[in-house]
Amino acid sequence: MIEFDKQRLTETLAELVSIPSINPDLNPGAEGERQIAEFIAGRLRETPGIDVELQDAGNGRPNVIATVGSGSGRTLMLNGHIDTVGVAGMAAPFDPVVEDGRLYGRGSSDMKGADAVMMLLLEEIARAGDFPGRIVATFVVDEEYASIGTQAVCRDIGRWKPDAALVLEGTRLDVSIAHKxxxxxxxxxxxxxxxxxxxxxxxxxxxxxxxxxxxxxxxxxxxxxxxxxxxxxxxxxxxxxxxxxxxxxxxxxxxxxxxxxxxxxxxxxxxxxxxxxxxxxxxxxxxxxxxxxxxxxxxxEPFEIAEDAEIVQIVRDQAAELLGHTPELTGGMGWMDSALLSGAGVPTAIFGPAGEGAHALEEWSDLDILHQFATVLAATSYAFCSDSR
Missing domain, CATH: 3.30.70.360 (Alpha-Beta Plaits)
Known part of the structure; x- marks a missing residue:
């Protein structure tokens, strides 16, 4: 079982929040995602065993695609976006502050907390070695506008042939199986x-x-x-x-x-x-x-996956074992990149941490729940990928 260092997780999230990555289609002239993509790629390349590439999603905006594991088991794709909405009216959006178990800053909840978890998961799997299958982590651009990042991933989906995918948008540790x-x-x-x-x-x-x-x-x-x-x-x-x-x-x-x-x-x-x-x-x-x-x-398109889909059941089973309760099945009102992955033929569910203030003037991530999420995601990755069916 992978043990996550909560302090390192918090520090990684703080580093991501401190890098502006405002979507330039929402805010013309904004920084875009290149700086944060290069940071993520550079950090992951420091760990032997992680294969990292920058994929041009269009207009010079790079996805980070990071792969770990070479076992004979299955491939699980993880998806998180690295762009944020704007910061008008926020006092210090890129100066992360930790207070009362929360980390505040633009993108902390939507969704750099999950991005930080993906980074640590890849690093820990690579260090542990002998992973039964393969994890393909996609840190994508432009989810907040036209989703050209995940569209680019889907165009190349045959390269990775994932057996399932998890979109790591915030669900408060429930499993979302539908959205509009x-x-x-x-x-x-x-x-x-x-x-x-x-x-x-x-x-x-x-x-x-x-x-x-x-x-x-x-x-x-x-x-x-x-x-x-x-x-x-x-x-x-x-x-x-x-x-x-x-x-x-x-x-x-x-x-x-x-x-x-x-x-x-x-x-x-x-x-x-x-x-x-x-x-x-x-x-x-x-x-x-x-x-x-x-x-x-x-x-x-709207999105839906069956309640009894295998990836849904594995997440719920692992969470029940580790957290002591079975996550609820929920749906989302907004649209997410899960619909694109599902449309590309990949069984997809949504599972993520908790926070508040996405698109609002005050945004934060719950650090205890973020750590719990990391633990469940790691267990899910091993459980799903260990089966070679």
Missing amino acids: GFVWATITTRGHAAHGSRYQKGIDAIAHMGRVIVELEALSKELVQRPKHRYVGPPSLHASLIRGGQELSSYPEECVLEIERRTVPGESDDQVHAEFQEILDRLAGEDPQFTATLEMGLVR
Whole structure:
């Protein structure tokens, strides 16, 4: 059994928090992930037996792929992201502080605590030797925006052929087996520009969009009344951004509405497209002056793995033995990279430590739970990889 040095784990997390890694797509001009990727890679290369590479995920943004173990057993992929959201309003986001069993700082909870655990796990496995299978740890960029990091991993998934994967987002030591997806879409209504006094010629694109919004609100209310998914609840919909018009004294020629539809396992983007298109077709049938177009944008699929999936059961069994209780099965409201790994054919579950304040002004990681998480993750790695089936 691997014994983790809690002080070293805390120090490693503090080092990671002290390195800014704000996602540059969320905050143009931000540092990005290169510095922290190079730190992780350099640290891991100091331990013989860990194979480390920097994988270009696009735009010069590097994933760190670290592999340890060469036994005949199975391969387990671990996934954690190294980017963070911004720090506006935070007093000292990159000056980690330990107080009352918590480490404070940007990224401490989301999700550099799990990254620190992955680093120590790789080092301890390499030092111990004789690992029964193989661990492929992926420290990925861009989870907070478009997930180009895990997409790059999935494009090369055949290189590693993982038998299962664990995404190490925070779950408070429960096992998350489902989360929602989302679909972004843009609706544009067209009017006819005219001077405000020429009501005979003007067609108001904003007023027409108002009809669309009324219909979307009705759809939103209907969605939340649908049968709830056991772990993630009902689907939902909201209007996110709107713009239109060109000046106060003119009929608006165009109005653009951007919307987000949250999907649950079993729903598809084709279904969402049909819902939106039906609204526009119906409004056009009621008014010959109504003109609107629908453009579908980014799609992220919902995720679900069976309750009795082997990787789920192994995590729960190891946690029960080490912690004295069996983790609950839960679901997540947000989207995670687990959907990409699952979509690439890898049985995937979500298991991680605890903290608070992801994306908030005060963020912290619970150090006792982080240490417990490390112990369970190590036991899970050995238990899963020792089976060569």
